[in-house]
Amino acid sequence: MRRLTTAPNLAIATLWAELLTQCGVDAQVQRAWAGSIAGEIPPDQALPEVWVMDDDRLEEARALLRAQQNLxxxxxxxxxxxxxxxxxxxxxxxxxxxxxxxxxx
Known part of the structure; x- marks a missing residue:
């Protein structure tokens, strides 16, 4: 399991993970609810993250996400x-x- 990226919010992280899953790359959102402790840890460490479950598909996931972000x-x-x-x-x-x-x- 490898971290693909940090998302600006939970909604975007969920959309990105769902896009990857729909394309056949198993992905999960981690730190979904860490924003609730943003005052206790640095805000950038409380952002949700998208993780790819299969290490060998990390580059494929990066390419898919990059293509989606640059429509x-x-x-x-x-x-x-x-x-x-x-x-x-x-x-x-x-x-x-x-x-x-x-x-x-």
Whole structure:
């Protein structure tokens, strides 16, 4: 078992561990509740950590996490209503129209 990274909060740590698990890399969140003692230990030591269970898959996990953290920005304009949509959405939040493939601002 090897530590992959420290997360800024429990929600992010859980998302990262779940992403890795979904990709076939067994991962766990450690120090999930250590934030409650942040006043007694340095705050950076109370942050949750993501650990990879199989030492041989550590580099694979690093690559998966790096790819997830560096997704390209997506900006597009809805052809139906003209709304500008930011983020990983494939559907316009305003009118519900689907994003055409290859459409970008």
């Amino acid at each position: 390209p920005a997506q900006h597009w304009r809805c052809a139906a209503c003209g709304e500008q949509v930011d983020g990983p959405f494939g559907q316009c939040w305003n009118c519900g129209a689907l994003r055409p493939q290859g459409d970008a601002l």
